[in-house]
Amino acid sequence: MLFLIFIISIILNLSIYILFRKFLRDKLLKEETNLLDLDRIQRELTAKLDKMNKDIEILKYDLNSHIQLYEVTKDISKYLNEEDIFNIFKDKLNKFIVYRECLFIKKQTLDLEISEDDFIFKLNINDKILGYLVLKGCKSSIDKEKFSILAEQFLLTLKRAKLYQQVQELSIIDSLTGLFNRRYFLERLEEEIERTKKFSLYLSFLMLDIDNFKYYNDNFGHLVGDAILKNTSSVIKENTRHIDLVARYGGEEFAILLPETTKTGAYFAAERIRKNLEKQTIRAYDEELNITVSIGVASLPEDATTSLELIERSDKALYKAKRFGKNRVCIYKA
Numbered sequence: 001m002l003f004l005i006f007i008i009s010i011i012l013n014l015s016i017y018i019l020f021r022k023f024l025r026d027k028l029l030k031e032e033t034n035l036l037d038l039d040r041i042q043r044e045l046t047a048k049l050d051k052m053n054k055d056i057e058i059l060k061y062d063l064n065s066h067i068q069l070y071e072v073t074k075d076i077s078k079y080l081n082e083e084d085i086f087n088i089f090k091d092k093l094n095k096f097i098v099y100r101e102c103l104f105i106k107k108q109t110l111d112l113e114i115s116e117d118d119f120i121f122k123l124n125i126n127d128k129i130l131g132y133l134v135l136k137g138c139k140s141s142i143d144k145e146k147f148s149i150l151a152e153q154f155l156l157t158l159k160r161a162k163l164y165q166q167v168q169e170l171s172i173i174d175s176l177t178g179l180f181n182r183r184y185f186l187e188r189l190e191e192e193i194e195r196t197k198k199f200s201l202y203l204s205f206l207m208l209d210i211d212n213f214k215y216y217n218d219n220f221g222h223l224v225g226d227a228i229l230k231n232t233s234s235v236i237k238e239n240t241r242h243i244d245l246v247a248r249y250g251g252e253e254f255a256i257l258l259p260e261t262t263k264t265g266a267y268f269a270a271e272r273i274r275k276n277l278e279k280q281t282i283r284a285y286d287e288e289l290n291i292t293v294s295i296g297v298a299s300l301p302e303d304a305t306t307s308l309e310l311i312e313r314s315d316k317a318l319y320k321a322k323r324f325g326k327n328r329v330c331i332y333k334a
Contacts (some may be wrong), residue, residue, distance in 0.1 A: 082106070085161060089154045096146050100137025107131055119144045121151035125159055174248040176226060177233035185247035185255055189307050192245070192259055196300055203300040204266030206256035207314040208236070208273070211292045211326040213252035220287055227284035228252075228291060235280060239273045255311075263299040263331060270295040270329040278327065292327035294318055303332050 086104040093102055105112065108129045114120065121133040133151050138144055172184035180188075189205075196203040210232060217225035229252065236246050236254060245257040256273075258266050274293055282289045296317030304310040313332040321330040 082158065082161070085154070085157055089150070089157075093147070093150065096150070097135075097138065097143040098140065099135050099143065099147075101135075103132075103134040103136070105132045105134060110134075119147055121148065121155075123155050123158065125155070125162065130158065177229055177248045179233050179237070179254070180245065180247040182247060182249050182255075185245060185249070185257070186307065188245055189257060189310075192257060193300060193307055193310070196259070201260050202262045202265075203310075204258040204261040204263060204269075205298050205300075205310045205314045206258065206266060206270050206273075207249070207296045207311070207318045208254040208256065208270075208293050209295075209318055209322070210252040211294055211322075216289065216291070220284070220289075224284040224287055224289070228282055228289065231280065231282045232277060232291070232293070235277050236273055239276055240269070261299075263297060263302055266297045266299060267329060267331055270297055274327070274329055294321035294326050295329045296321060296332065297329060298332040303334070 082104075090102050093099065103112075108131075110120065110132050112134060114134075115136075117137050117139050119135040119138055121135075123130040123132060133154065135144070135147050138147065172180055174181045192203055195201070210228065213225065213228065216228055229248070232254065233246075233248070236256065240246055240256060240258075243259055245259075247255045249255040256269075258269060261269065274295055277291060277293050280290070282291065296314045296319070298304060298310055298314035298317060300310055303313045317330045317332040321328045324330065
């Protein structure tokens with residue numbers, strides 16, 4: 001009996017040992033498998049991280065390259081003249097692209113011999129071809145791609161410049177006559193007075209008024225009145241210099257600034273304008289009209305030292321011309 005119990009005990013212990021050993025082996029195998037999986041996962045993650053770092057470096061390079069390309073427009077955008085924009089643009093190209101020559105052709109059709117190393121960029125604004133950028137002697141496809149980016153920025157800058165010019169013109173130009181408006185004229189008057197004082201120059205001012213304008217407007221209508229104003233503006237512009245500043249001052253009044261002009265010179269300029277207007281025949285719709293103008297003249301520093309004084313004194317001279325019978329030029333006298 002004791003022997004039987006002993007045998008059973010041995011068998012149970014042996015079974016427990018075998019089961020425990022199997023459990024340990026399975027456990028170790030599982031742990032080993034987990035370790036192998038972890039090692040594999042780690043290797044995969046490391047490889048992905050390395051690839052990500054490489055991609056990041058490439059992206060950084062591309063980003064920096066593109067940022068540098070777009071930074072070019074900061075300098076270009078300071079200029080409004082097309083040729084100035086192009087010259088700055090061309091200078092910047094040298095930092096990014098190897099090429100022989102870059103041309104800005106302002107034509108709607110391109111009549112230029114093109115080789116396989118040349119690259120053409122069409123400058124199209126609002127469905128209208130402004131011209132072409134032609135890159136000659138560029139063999140690198142990467143450089144051509146960079147040029148495309150820069151050319152797009154060049155086009156955007158041209159668009160911005162043209163829009164800016166349009167906005168500026170709308171804000172400083174009288175829509176009916178095409179002359180400068182009063183606000184802009186007064187700004188420029190202040191600048192010219194400062195320049196005149198700084199360099200001890202002369203400056204003269206003409207205030208011109210269309211005689212009997214209310215009569216024409218009331219009897220022939222506003223359309224005829226507008227035609228008179230337009231014609232008067234044209235004649236004034238034709239009889240002044242490029243450096244002179246002409247503005248519609250208000251209603252039928254016009255202001256004319258004559259830089260570096262003495263009172264005597266201003267008088268002769270005013271007489272030239274008056275005589276040319278007097279002999280003009282204005283054809284407006286079914287009407288043919290002849291008009292006259294009165295003009296007052298004042299000068300700096302002889303008659304005034306400020307813009308307000310200059311305007312006031314030329315205005316006084318103008319009304320003197322009106323009182324003396326119109327169609328004449330009067331000089332301010334203290």
